[in-house]
Ligand SMILES: Cc1cc2nc3c(=O)[nH]c(=O)nc-3n(C[C@H](O)[C@H](O)[C@H](O)COP(=O)(O)OP(=O)(O)OC[C@H]3O[C@@H](n4cnc5c(N)ncnc54)[C@H](O)[C@@H]3O)c2cc1C
């Protein structure tokens with residue numbers, strides 16, 4: 001272990017120095033440590049939110065489930081650690097298997113371990129937990145009481161399904177309305193099955209429905225087949241989770257040619273089985289997630305050499321025909337190009353997805369803008385005129401003289417999506433979306449709430465996180481309470497009190513009145529403060545020198561090369577096995593919560609810090625301090641790797 005006084009990060013040899021060389025003369029020694037011969041600051045144990053959790057839009061207790069996987073936090077008697085980890089994770093997110101695969105993992109960008117060598121592979125462990133839960137058929141506990149209230153949820157994508165899950169857990173009855181024949185939203189009709197395999201998706205959806213009390217009305221479009229007024233009459237609240245289903249057309253001359261289609265429609269036609277092959281030369285304009293899916297799917301589908309005009313891919317995309325599966329047997333490789341306004345490094349699609357697409361034979365032109373779709377005599381697109389461009393004040397400006405043409409017989413526009421509010425114009429905020437206030441209420445529409453992409457298109461994890469908060473606000477609305485201010489760090493926190501309860505160690509009940517001399521009483525959690533709702537613990541608060549350089553356990557990928565991609569619809573990610581998932585969870589530094597390293601006990605010069613008796617301790621309650629012995633030297637706080645100790649409690 002590194003010496004406790006070293007903390008500053010040195011890239012060359014991965015050592016950490018707490019203080020700079022020569023920094024041993026303390027001008028404020030007295031105020032920091034001693035006041036004459038008695039101390040005035042002693043350790044206090046402060047729980048804060050780790051930055052991974054603070055950056056997860058679903059607000060998962062990531063540190064918590066990592067601690068369970070690595071064996072630090074023990075499950076209650078009779079429950080396996082796998083089930084306990086799943087329960088902790090799914091408090092926030094009922095789709096761990098999906099998210100572990102396709103979430104771009106903003107949590108990993110925020111992870112403090114980046115300051116040591118590399119982030120914790122949160123996403124990979126999340127997938128392990130999700131897949132294990134499916135393998136073991138873990139279910140959600142059904143609600144113990146019924147509220148008698150009913151909520152209409154419009155849209156059965158990740159936001160709608162998460163809201164149904166969270167509302168049902170609170171005993172409310174829900175009805176999900178969706179205009180597709182199956183639930184899942186973009187998880188089913190946008191993202192291709194080789195990224196979110198359908199058997200995992202179906203299982204995660206069925207597990208929510210197994211809670212009971214969730215009715216589904218499929219193939220029903222609210223605003224067309226059903227009136228809003230009827231919903232208002234039938235239900236106590238309405239939640240809009242309708243997502244963004246309309247792809248933006250190309251805003252250039254010729255962009256409305258019959259063989260110019262939107263990325264979402266192209267993918268929907270592929271995902272519901274209508275589109276079995278594509279064109280010879282496909283050009284997709286984009287740079288985000290949708291465009292990467294379009295080009296990867298186009299490479300997999302390939303083309304067939306002689307196509308009857310009525311079987312052209314755009315005919316399937318527009319819903320006029322469904323390709324015969326047998327025709328796919330004679331397909332050959334398609335020439336697929338992706339163009340992006342932004343440079344390769346700035347493209348919004350996940351970096352590994354872009355790399356995979358290139359490996360699969362997709363050609364990429366970056367830093368270019370479309371100028372015009374060149375039409376043939378038949379009025380169909382035959383090429384796309386492009387030019388190099390610079391982004392000035394967020395707008396593309398072409399570089400003169402750099403124009404070039406790319407041949408195309410299918411042009412796919414994946415430059416953004418908007419809501420489809422046909423029949424629901426009363427909710428339109430003027431930008432094709434629905435407004436939300438801080439409590440996910442639709443302004444000026446009593447009893448109406450909204451979550452997910454229809455507020456602003458983003459990510460699955462964002463839709464899931466918003467739906468959880470919206471469900472909590474609906475619950476409050478239905479119980480007649482005022483909406484309370486939401487916490488600054490609005491995520492699912494570890495609760496020491498709950499943990500103590502789970503182990504039958506909770507503090508005793510007491511008469512709530514002021515008393516002195518409470519240090520030996522058992523009706524408070526002594527010397528502990530929970531600041532997780534307000535504070536995120538940065539890397540500077542940790543003693544990073546404690547952690548040794550340990551490479552991340554990466555998931556392998558099976559990415560087909562070149563023409564081997566044709567007809568390849570297998571999943572590319574190879575999940576971590578149990579040993580590697582546990583080892584990866586072991587890299588977590590437990591930011592903001594004790595992980596029982598014993599440093600404080602070992603280094604305290606006064607033997608003032610001691611371990612709590614085994615039968616009284618639990619996660620976060622492992623050590624305590626004898627204040628009669630403590631001299632306030634703050635060594636324990638310095639050597640605490642997880643930033644769990646603050647010097648305080650004095651005058
Ligand atoms: C191609 C593609 C790839 C993506 N890849 C990723 C990725 O890799 N990672 C990631 O995190 N995010 C990704 N996203 C974004 C992610 O899919 C969305 O952020 C997320 O699905 C939004 O969830 P939602 O529930 O708000 O809406 P949706 O998933 O769109 O679900 C809304 C549902 O409501 C239905 N509906 C709409 N209007 C009505 C109506 N009037 N009546 C009844 N039903 C209606 C829709 O048909 C749909 O089923 C991708 C998106 C696309 C399009």
Ligand code: SF4
Pocket residue numbers: 055056057058059060062093099100103104105106107108122123126461
């Ligand atoms: S949902 Fe996304 S951001 Fe949240 S823990 Fe999972 S990978 Fe990280």
Ligand code: SF4
Pocket residue numbers: 050051052053062063066110111112113120122587588589590591
């Ligand atoms: S080290 Fe662990 S607790 Fe800290 S930010 Fe990373 S995953 Fe979260």
